[in-house]
Amino acid sequence: MAIPGNLLSATTSEIDPNTSGWVQKLNATLSKGTGGRVGDGCLVVRSVAAGETQARTVSSYAVTPGTVYYAFSDAAGASSTAERIGIRWMSNVATEISITWSVSTAAASASWHRVSVAGQAPVGATQAQVVLSATEPGAAVNHFWENVYFGLPIRTTGNLLDFNTESTEVDASGWAAVVNATISRQVPVVNWASTQYLAGGHTLAMTAIAAGNASVLATARPTVTPGVEYLAYCYLQPPTLASTAWIELRFYDINDNQVAVQRSTLAPPGTGMYRQRASLVAPANAATCSVAAGLDSASAGQVLRLETVVVTVAPKFAAGSILTYSAASFEQAGASGWTTTSGVATLARTTPWGLSFFEGAYSLAVSSATATASTIRSGRFSGVVAGENFRAQILAHPAAGSWSSVTIRIRWFDASNNDLGASTGNAFTLPGSSWYLLPSDAVAPANATQAAVELVATAAATSSVLHIDQAALWQVLPQTAVEAVDSGGYIQLTLRELTLDYELTVWRLQADGSRALVRGPSGLIDRQVITSDIMVIEDHEAPLNTQVRYYIEQYAPGSLTVASTRSSERVTLTLDDFNLCWLKDPGNPQRNMRVMVRQAPDWSRPIEQASFVVRGRRNKVTLSGRRQGLEGDLVLLTQSDEERAALHLLLDSGNTLLWQAVPGMGVADMYVAVGQVPEARVSPLAQEQWREWTLPLTEQDLPVTVGVNGAAGRTWQDVVTEFATCQDVLDTYATCEALLLDRRG
Template sequence: MTIPGNLLSPTTETVDPNTSGWTAKLNCTLSLGSGGRNGDGVLTVKSVAAGEMQARTVSSYPVVPGTVYHVFADASGTVAERIGIRWLTAANAEISVTWSLTTSAASASWHRVSVAGAAPVNAARCQVLLSSTPAAGAVNHFWENVYLGLPLRTTGNLLGFNTETTEVDSSGWMAETNATIARQAPPVTWSATAYSVGGHVIAVTATAPGNASAVTVERPVVTPGTEYLAYAYLSPPTAAADTWIELRFYDAGGVQVGVSRGSLAAPGTGWYRQRVSAVAPATAVTCGVAAGINGASAGQVLRLEQTSVIVAPTARAGTVIPYRSMSFEQDAGGWAVTSGAATVARSTPWGAYGVDGSYALTVTSATATASTLRSPLFPLTPGVGLNWRSEVYSQVTAGGWTAVRGIRWYDTGGVSLGLSSVASSAVPASGWWILTNDWVAPANATQAAIEWTLTATSASSVLRLDVASLWPALPLQHLDVDDAAAAITLTLRELPIGYLITVYRTGQDGSQTLVRGPSGLLDKATITSDLMAIEDYEAPLGVPVAYRIEIVPAAGGSIQIRTTETVTIDAGDPQEAWLKGPGQPQRNTKVLVEKAPDWSRPIEQATYRVKGRRNAVVLSGLRGGLEGDLSIWTRTDDERHRLHWLLDSGNTLLWQAAPGMGVSDMYVTVGEVTEGRIGGPAQEPWRTWKLPLVEADMPVSVGVGGTAGRTGQDLLVEFATGYDLLAAYATGEDLLFNRRRG
């Protein structure tokens, strides 16, 4: 699988099918090995003699001075290794090398080696260096999955790349209490596709017995009332060590005004992602992350990797339950047993139970009796109607249970308006089950709590709950027509994350056409959110269409099918036509047609005149698609500029005309364009255009424009000033598509 944004070629990255992207630099020979994870091939670097051996990329790659670049690779060997960026002048003369730390130990398991650094002021190009130092000749070291490019970081992380990954240095962190901090490079096995982890980590070392902690130097801006989620991989010194991560909030003066802690229930001394969430207080302006050990021994070390702060995710779009009460990653999330013998707590240890994250809510009853479990009160979203849907994942891990599932409603003053419930039923006895119910709220309800009456059917019964959601029950699919943009928006709700989705546009004649999504046509695309809003700019004009959605488990299984109502885009003035960029709909423009093309269909033929025969022998190829000149007018300077912008890309376009005009919707490429004046004064804005069209196939892999998941917050994290932004991007369009200079 090609790493996104990699400057290296796929062959150089994966070492498949050969080693042509690599060459020996020092004391080694290279050969193709097998057993890789990103493709089977691996780069085998064999020492000629004792001492350091180095391999490098054959090619060098352009860089922009001052810009931070990131390299990583997965390695396996009998000695420790390091990776570097070799900075070169325009003449390919070496300036310097930015080296990673040497891994703290050798490992034959695949592990990540990584470093990042800013290109020197006189650097024009760079290469990747791979290095290890065996004590003898004929020692093999293996490399694969190599990346060179801009830093790969967690999308939406409020913290900068270096604070998250420490691949440049440790300046994103500072010791807080009884500790020192440093960078280390332990050999840790990560997934081959875990691109934002690996390499260097922060080590927090207790200087004396007692509590020890470190905190981020960065203080990213937050919005009061918004819930945030902080997380990091923690590696405790012992399984019994009391380690934790905190999300802290600060006011405008830097005074801490809120804190929430998530303690790790470690099952060992490996790497475990611990999460903590909290709502930013009303006076909060910034936030930070801290981590530490309680009751540490002198010299004990807590290690951290991939520290992030993001806006807290939701399990269901529109849910009113905050992350803390939905996922139980730091505690019971405010859920409590209001009557009966049962007890409630977060599961332990890390990773034993959980659907979202690594913990679950655990309800335990020592006796076969009834208990009432109730969540905190959640404010209902105003103005969305009275229909609500609840969903809770459940798993019985000991004994058995029956449950009366319900919602208790409250008014603005917190007075109970009664309980809506369903009949008692057995909780499914094995595996995780999704228990869903629909409810009608009282007209004056403004708050609600999930309330279950649980009855243990035997002593020592244990029930796990996770991913609790409560959201307005809106239509599962809905269509909105935007006549001004000649587009249809298809909204899909309550999609199963991780499943595969295929979306067709269906015509009245039964024809089915795949609809375009962010990464190309939606043909068995992976569902990453339970809510999808698909903007279809390629729907025909003036023709009734509907949509068919097919959803299937990634591992295979029965297909879920959804269908929509039929809608029609207003075709508008029949003398006007649309020219659209399938992958960049912001370029779409409407033009006035002067004259439709007179079509030709070229064909390659060879004619042979046979002596003595009247008729020639003609050998023909396949006749080509339509070709012809479309004559149009632009009536304003804005239309003219928009048409230039559309044509600038040189990409395949979609030409759409109103029904009855004698042409069908057609994908076309546009040749050399002629723009002429129509006479009159110089200020006359009308222009006449001749667009040479060649019929083309529908683009398959082109996704709808923009950079998925990237927001203005990411720009605030990556760029200190607007001048830095101007230095990185030539145009606003380059900013939109994250196309940096160089």
């Protein structure tokens, strides 16, 4: 799969089908090897003699001075050699200005591992090349490279921290020692998945100066909103199995005084890379935040490594859930606010990291020493509306012994924390040892403003253990909702309670029984993998003034059988004025516009024909191809300079467009290609803004693979994090659309 944003071609990145994207630079011969990670091919760099070998990209790639660029590759070599990767900066006359090198790997490895580097293009640089380097002990030693990337930095969408603080790929300037520590960058040998593009080679290495506690702190202070829960996480690599390694999310007031902190301690199963999470609601006086990490009771010289450090708004396991992430995920030490209100059950976070989880790395362990019932309850959470239906839901996994039943219910409280009683709940039997989804619905009673998730778990044997994960409590909204947005020319379809990792197909059905697939970000939504339990789809190709509904199918991964279906209500997208029509770009709905029709096309249908005169016969013999689609001129009017500019933008791309007129005007919805377009004034008056456009239309087929462009999860917070000033944004993006789509000039 192509790496998003990669300036390198697929052949250069994946070394398939050949090595044509690479050339030797120093002491090397190149060939294509097998056993690659992305496809079978890989680049073999073979040393001619002992010493450093180098290979570089054949092509140079345009860069802008002052902009940070990023390169990485997966590498594997002989057991006695390490490697590094570099960005070679070139002038406009192809002269080398400098090379920005990564730190060499800390050890050699014959297994695939990641190396990477990032740096700012220097003054005078107009192009760059990627350079791969290894120092070999002798002649005829092979080094292997594949999965190569060069382009703009790849960062976690939604991260409040900048790219260098997250990745340490440029330098370690985003971090400061707090106590008993020095900071450096190291490249340990880590076998990341080939598609784990957020993980690079460099890690932040904290070294304890002396025995005792040691810690470091990110110097960035991104702003936060009081009352919002934030999540900090990173990969930690502890020095020993017995290490006490931790990450902290810290909040500061406007004067940079620390006002709150949440620590999350790693329970390592080894000395690899383990993602650890800490979450906390920003207090009322919080203005900024940061991330700290460290070791308790460290020995002198011990090293803690950090990779992919992120602070972001904490997610919800169900859209609208009122439970905090900490209470729902159990990623921090302890029971995350859950208590045993009756019975003998004890509560604790599972240990070690990765022992049992459905999300993250931990779950809540409910341990019953006797074969009795225990009641376990979460903390209270506000957000309840009396008279509305709410759903409590958990995932449960019998880990030891047996459980005769688990009842899930909701306990209600008023604004004064008075107990209003619990719902009846649903009782479940857990026949095996899988993860089971346990939901229960109830209507909030009068005066209820708060609620808690409550479990009654009955052990059927002594020493029984039940693991709980992904708790949620939310107001139940319609699973499927539709709304016609007439002003925008689209129907909004909202799908809730989708099953993660299942595959989704969405059909648009008309009253005459015809149906068509609906378009999404990756093209027509046909067996697309579900990545969120809620999906909002804007159907910009819905017909005008025609009643439609939507039919949704979910499939288990890889299955050919429909697992579940649902349908929407009927809805009609309206265009009242028959003098208007819609012109739409299916892949760029932000360009769609409603325009005035001056004259509809007079259609022609061309056909390829050849006529032959047969001697002695009166009539010619004519051989014909198939008659082609409609062709004709659509004459439009724009009424202002703004409309004129918008129509130029719509036509600039040359994409296939969708033309929609009001039904009854003698033309159906039609996909069209637009030829050369004259733009004429409607009067000789110089300040006249009206324009007459003649659009030569040629009928086209439905574009199947075109996906709907969008922000891909980016928000204004990402823009604020990446750019220091508004001028930086203006210098980077030519238009608002370029900002939306992150297309940098």
